[in-house]
Amino acid sequence: xxxxxxxxxxxxxxxxxxxxxxxxxxxxxxxxxxxxxxxxxxxxxxxxxxxxxxxxxxxxxxxxxxxxxxxxxxxxxxxxxxxxxxxxxxxxxxxxxxxxxxxxxxxxxxxxxxxxxxxxxxxxxxxxxxxxxxxxxxxxxxxxxxxxxxxxxxxxxx
Numbered sequence: 449x450x451x452x453x454x455x456x457x458x459x460x461x462x463x464x465x466x467x468x469x470x471x472x473x474x475x476x477x478x479x480x481x482x483x484x485x486x487x488x489x490x491x492x493x494x495x496x497x498x499x500x501x502x503x504x505x506x507x508x509x510x511x512x513x514x515x516x517x518x519x520x521x522x523x524x525x526x527x528x529x530x531x532x533x534x535x536x537x538x539x540x541x542x543x544x545x546x547x548x549x550x551x552x553x554x555x556x557x558x559x560x561x562x563x564x565x566x567x568x569x570x571x572x573x574x575x576x577x578x579x580x581x582x583x584x585x586x587x588x589x590x591x592x593x594x595x596x597x598x599x600x601x602x603x604x605x606x
Contacts, residue, residue, distance in 0.1 A: 454578025455556035462487040473555040480554050480570060486547030489582055490534040491517070491526040493543040494592065499525020501595035503573060506587065514583035515576040517553070520569040526551070528576070533585045539592070 456470060462483055463469035472481040485491055494502060500522065506513045517526040526545070534546025545551055556575045 452556055452575075452578075455576040458488070458576055458578050458580055459483060459553060459556060462489075478554075478569075479557075480552050482550045483553045484547075485545040485549045485551050486531055486534070488531060488580070489514075489528045490531055491545040491551055492529055492533065492537060492539075492585070492588065493524050493526045493545065495541060496522040496524055498541070498592065498595055498599065499527075500573075501598060502527075502588070502591045505591035505594045506583065509591070510583075510587065512577065512581055513574055514581050515556075515572065516574040516583075517551075518571055518573050519552075525573065527583050527588055529585045529588065530582050537585070539589065542592075 456473070457466075460466040460469040460483075463481070464484075469481050469483065473479060496518070499518070503513070503516055503525065513527075515528040517528075518524070519526075524543075531546070534544035534549075537544050552570050554570050554572060556572060
C-alpha cells in the first residue's frame, strides 16, 4: 500500500546513496535532504502567486496530481513532472530543475507522523504517494493558463 514508507523509498531512489539520504532525513534538524532532479522526475518551479492557483485548477481536474512543494512563505511552488520535461519547457517565468540540479526535499511525512514533518520552510502541498505519480506537463500548462487568466481578471486586466 502506498504511503510515507514507499514515498521515502521512491524519493531516495534517485539519491547517489539512498541509505545516506534516509539517514539525512532522520538526522537533519530541518527534516530535509538534497536530491538530484532529472532522474525519476524534473521540477517546474512557478512563482507563488501563480503556483497556488495553478494547483487549485489541477486539483479540480485530477484525482491525484503529482508531488508539489512550496518554499519559504510560498514564494515558489514546485511541481514534479516526468524527467526530460525541463529540457523541453519553453514557458516564461517558470524555472526548471532537471539534470545537473538539486532540490531541497522534505521528508514525505504522513499525517500520522507529524513529528517527521519538515520544519525547514520547504513543505509538501501534495506529498508523493509512493507510486511515482507525476503531473502531466501538458495539463500543468493548461492549468497555468487558466490560473493566469483568473488572476488577470482579479487584477482588473480582463
